[in-house]
Amino acid sequence: MAKQSQVKARRKLINPVFHLQTKQEDDGQLTTGMIKVVRKTGQLNLSGRGLASVPKGMFKMYETGGSESVKHFDMSKGTDDPWWTFQPLTYMDISSNVLVDIPPEIKMFEDLTVLNLQDNCLSKLPSEIGALTKLTRLNLSHNKIESLPMDFYRLTELQQLNLSHNSLSVVDVGFVDLVMLQTLDLAHNQLTQLPSGIGYLVRLTDLNLAHNQLTELPTDISNIRALLKLDVTHNNLRRLPNLGELRKLQVLYAQHNDIEELPGFEGCENLQELYFGNNFIKDVEADFCESMSLLKILDLRDNKIEFLPDQIAMLQHIIRMDLTNNELASLPNSLGLLSHLQNLQIEGNKFKQIRQDLIKGGTLRLLKHLRDKMIADEKKLNVNGTNAINQEVRVFPDKYMMKNSRALNLTQKELTQVPENVFEDAAAAEVHIVDISKNKLTDVPNGLSCLSAEISELNMSINRIKELPEFVGSFSRLQYLDLGKNNFSDLPATLGQLRYLRELVLSYNFFTAIPSCVYELENLEILLVSDNQIAKIDAVGLKRLKRLATLDFSNNNIDSVPFELGNVKQLRCLELKGNSFKLPRYAILEQGTESVLSYLRDRIPT
Structure with missing residues (x-):
């Protein structure tokens, strides 16, 4: 009641x-x-x-009373505040x-x-x-x-x-004086153009121009080097300027425009999501594929695309690709090499050689069909024309496959070793991504040293490897290294020579401390060391990593968190759960990284 x-x-x-x-x-x-x-x-x-x-x-x-202002307050009158x-x-x-x-x-x-x-x-x-x-x-x-x-x-x-x-129909040139702007939202207005000089807003990380009447973007937009996200959907754009200077750009929304060709992206090394649906794009160039090494989502639905190049296989990190309602008559067999692709949408095209049951059968079935077709085509090209395709070809990709994808993908092959000639072929194909994860390797293949000049990503996770060879320190261009779920307990000192390494995964191993060589990785941004046996946190060493933004110490044996860790102010994500320390309490951890760091800083002895 x-x-x-x-x-x-x-x-x-x-x-x-x-x-x-x-x-x-x-x-x-x-x-x-x-x-x-x-x-x-x-x-x-x-x-x-x-x-x-x-x-x-x-x-x-x-x-404070009557017409008297604060400055003329008479203290003799008395007041509650x-x-x-x-x-x-x-x-x-x-x-x-x-x-x-x-x-x-x-x-x-x-x-x-x-x-x-x-x-x-x-x-x-x-x-x-x-x-x-x-x-x-x-x-x-x-x-x-x-x-x-x-x-x-x-x-x-x-x-x-x-x-x-x-x-708003006009934005005055005075906008360029707002140089401290980090986020700017001008969506859903009536803008037909942007002021020249917008490139002076160099601190912008998020720019939303959606639902306007823009016909072009100023070329100096590429000067906004800090930009992470750009939204120009629902405008009247016919083209985009070269965006190669936006090296930090991660997401670009450009749906529902009149764009006829993809802009230049060479240099956009952090681009992860691209949305170009509902435009008039006719071609996907090989150069585009070569510059999109980290792309995870590609939306090209409702365009006029007639052909995809074999180099589409270079999008090795792609997870979702939407090609719905285009004018494709066939798909390149090299699409079957995209091991991370989970969702491929191709309905509404004019396929002649792909059965409808394959299109409706799901992504995995379609990719398997393309891989099988590639093997069958290679068999027809066999010079002798008599022998069945060698079983080794099914396990190890040939130069053609690697040249198209710029990747050596040997994941989930039940391998205990990899022949050296496979890496020699990979070097000749200028491979820069190597994935030998989810196998039964006990040692790092010596042939891997053949790729020291080119390799930028190396995944050796989920194996049985105990020791990392010193030659890994010669991988001068390496940016990503995954050693997770192995049997490592230490790393060679030469690892500290990897000046361009940005992400290091050491989770699920047997480390009792972070190896000292890790603190020499001056460009490291992500360090994952969860599920080990680490007992102490070296706050002094971590402070040397000036660019470290993500640090995962969860599920270790840490009994106390040093207050000096609060001085590692550049951290944006800190995970400490699953350890045995009493302070900071769980309630503080739940409030997020900034609260944890502030809590620790406040307790540093003066």
């Missing part, structure tokens, strides 16, 4: 008919209790209160109301760092907003703003700016 009465009480608060509040009702939304909270915390939240105008009391919150305890207003949220304008008095809140005005009815901003020079986050989305005052560009400390879902 009590629960039913509570529900009825809540229902009484709901007014099914929209009522535009009077100015007096708006003023009544800012209560004395709220003002006290603002004075103590420096935060004001008037979100979702149906405000048609800004309460006038908002601009008097820091007065004396002026010297007031916190300056740094956070203001008046979103989800029906405000049509912001009073010029907004300029008095010059200490604001966060201002949320989203979901109102604003068509313009007062020029006085330019006085809020400490703003770092500003949300103006879901309004009716048609233009920005010139004083707006005085907000040079802005780091996050959201102007999506407005009516």
Whole structure:
């Protein structure tokens, strides 16, 4: 019964008919209790209160009585909250109301760092907003703003700016002065062009230009070297400029445009997701495949593609590929070499040699069909034309396969050894990815040394290897090394010579400490050492890894976490669960990496 009465009480608060509040009702939304909270915390939240105008009391919150301001406060009168305890207003949220304008008095809140005005009815901003020079986050989305005052560009400390879902048709060149911006959202406007000089926003990591009327992007967009994500979906773009300088770019959305050819991506070594669906692309060039070594998702659905090159097999990390509704008549057999491909969509094409039951039978069945067809074709090309294809060919790929994929893939072959001539052929094919994981190897094949000049990725996980040979230190271009799930307990000192190594996986081995050579890997970004027997954390050694962002120590024998680990401030992901230490407590670990590091730093003896 009590629960039913509570529900009825809540229902009484709901007014099914929209009522535009009077100015007096708006003023009544800012209560004395709220003002006290603002004075103590420096935060004001008037979100979702149906405000048609800004309460006038908002601009008097820091007065102590009558017309006296804080600065002229008379201490002899006495008050519950004396002026010297007031916190300056740094956070203001008046979103989800029906405000049509912001009073010029907004300029008095010059200490604001966060201002949320989203979901109102604003068509313009007062020029006085330019006085809020400490703003770092500003949300103006879901309004009716048609233009920005010139004083707006005085907000040079802005780091996050959201102007999506407005009516902007022009962005002034003054935008280039907002050089501290890290995220910029201009989606769902009416922009036809971007200002030249946008490349000066060199700190941008996320740029959203979706749902506009852009016909081209300025060429200097490639100067935004920190960009991780770019969204230009639903525009009128016919081409994209060369994006090769965006070396940190990870995700590009470009669906629903008029793009006729893929742009240059050579140099985009971190690109992982590409979305070009619903365009007019006709060709996938071999050069494109050669520059996409880390790509995991490729969406080319609803285009005009007629042909895929054999070099498509060079996309060795691809997990999902969508080729739906194109004009393909066949698929290259080399697609069957993509061992990580889990989802291949090819419906809606004009295939002549691929049966419908194969298309509908799933990705694994289709890839097996292509691999079998490749072997059959090689058999026909046999010079003698009499012998059945050698069993060894089925296990070890030939130069042709490796040349197309630039990879030596021997995963899950039940191998106990690999002949040296296989690596010699791989070197001749200029292979730079080697995967010998999930076998029964007890030693690292000596022939691997043939690839020291080219190899960039090496996966030896899930074997029975105990020792890493010293020649691994000669792999000068190696960026990724996976030694997980083996029998390692130590690593050679020469490993420290791998200056370009970015990711090292040592999980599920028998390490009792991180080998000292690891602390010499100056470009290491990811270090995974979970599920070992590590007892101590060397915070001094880890601090030498200036680029280390991900560190996994979970499921080891660590009995205490050194407070000095908190000084490794560049960490973005730290895993410590599954160890026996008492501090920090589990509740602190659950709050995330920043909280853990802050907790540790606060306890460093001074």
